[in-house]
Amino acid sequence: MGEPRCLVEVAGRIVLPNDIYECDVDLTLYMAASSFDITINNSDLKSDWFQKKQQVKVYYGYVNNPDNWNINDLDHVFTGLTDGVKPQWGGQQGDVVELIGRDYSGQMIDTYNSYAFTNWTSSQIANYFAKKYGLTPIITATTSKVPSDAYQNLQEWDVLQTCAVREGFICYVTKDLGLYFGPRQYSSNPVATISVASISGAATSGDSLVFDDSAVGVYNKVTVIHYYKGKTIEGSAQNDKLIQSMGGQVVEKIMTDSKATTPALANQLAQSYLTEYSRQAITGTLQNLPGNTAYTIDALVKVTGAGRFSGSYYIEEAKLQYGKQNGFVTESLSITNILPDYAYQYKTDLYGDNGETNIESELDDEWEAS
Template sequence: MEVAGQIVLPDDIYECDIDLTLYMAASSFDIIINNSDLKSDWFQKKQQVKVYYGYVADPSNWSINDLEHVFTGKTDGVQPQWGGQQGNVVELVGRDYSGQMIDTYNSYAFTNWTSSEIANYFAKKYGLTPLITPTTSVVPSDAYQNLQEWDVLQTCAVREGFICYVTKDLELYFGPRQYSGNPVATISMASISETAASGDGLSFDDSAVGVYNKVTVIHYYKGQTIEGSAQNDQLIQSMGGQVVEKIMTDSKATTPALANQLAQNYLTQYSREAITGNLQNLPGNTAYVIDALVQVTDAGRFSGKYYIEEVKFQYGKQNGFVTETLAVTNILPDYAYQYKTDLYGDSGETNIESELDDDWEAS
């Protein structure tokens, strides 16, 4: 790893954990380093940290160019500790370069700006190389007022059908999703079951919990009850004919037609019947990157291609370089908000979800 351009050798690193997540949340690092020579006097908040993983043929003769650069971020905290189980150590914690935009509320009025102009503004503000697809429609004020800067970018991305993230090479990508469709690795359940230790392996979840096959939208407007519904007949059939309904209120449903339209759009979100998987303690593989495909074999009906939603890499003195966690899904979500729901659970409507509602009403 590098801190502020200075290499920290593997012999001084007790643990190095990297959590790569999808667009709504910052990827993060947690690194524990030998502090017998008081490196904690030199480490500071906001220093740039680059993390490299990989394997070398000769441990006594290698350079950092033999490893794969997987992460760039900034330190949020420096935490020295004396006399613990590992001796004198210092822990560095931090996030990728989206973290500074997550921490900052937007104060700029982007009057008559397009989404791509807003993205270029933030790229320039934070010294990021812009990889930005031009757009033409003007963004309304509720897409950027009283919001965190990162939420502004994600809201603009959703409006355009784009994704937005900061790369390890300090590029701000704002554009269509790009992926080849070819798996980056094949994971055999037969091989895992033969070699897995306790707690290792891959578990799947094909659950209908939280999945609705009918949505009804209700709004009490000018003394009248406005109501609209939408249902997924194919999903009802696959759930044994049982109707699982979600009833919602929405002030935008001022006519039955709008209520039906809102119900249909909510149904798209709440009827996602994804199969998710969680794989523990694989050999480290830098090909595991967000949005990439992996091929799962020897798993019966659960065999197939899965998209990577989250990767946790770990380097430690005992186990070396491992993929501690690989979270996957068989359905590629349409919006960053759906990724956030998959990873962290539904914590209520976000601005992005509200912005989608506005788009749906206007369409």
């Protein structure tokens, strides 16, 4: 495999490898920006040069000759912007400076939309934000006009995610500064095979694999209600097979949607929401694996030796870490057997019910107020 190495490039300048004490990258997509946390030797006052909003690139990998290697021997895994520069004098590591930041979606997460996209399509809106932030558009053209509730009083990133949901797309910023807005691109080839036997036999190293097969947060019936022109419009959909598997108990989610102007539309919307909320995904967390730059979002890993939990899983989050003591490791992987269709599903999988987005929150608030 070779010797683990890491390089960090800040505003086009390479930080010397010996000056990198720790370099952590948390790779996520959709509503949550990928982020970095890097600790660097500051005995020569690099903190005077480091600034907020500088571009940071991170490279990981293994080299065959530790005395003769360069950046081309490593894999580029992340590009972002610094949010903070935190120098520290003294302490266990001595004089250091910490750089923290996020990928380029962070700018749109921090900014509320102020533009009226009247009669614009989703792809036109995506192209607008790509141009605004200097990103290369990787955007699938769309034709339907977007209503005002898709862009008013929302953060810019929420606008893009709302538009993506309406088109059945996903949206994210790539490490090469492209704004992807289009269908998910699936791969059926696992990037790695993880054996439970190897994890169980290495308990002293902190390796672990935990699965969660729970019905918490799963609904087998959805009812959509909208008060329209003085009348109550209502539609429902239910998953009979799921009701049976849950002991015959009906677990219902009631919500409102302004698009439900007829009973037929209400039923259609209820069926769409049911598809989302009835997902019985098995999720898992792997900790303390060898570093692997192939661990990227949406990639498949194959788990063996776990009984009925064996199989292929999609990566939802990958925390990669480099340090002088531990080398290059994968601190944790969050995996799921059913890949979320939409951004808010993804965020809920990672962060639980507190991870709901503005879209869900507004719907719940509207229902409670009624």
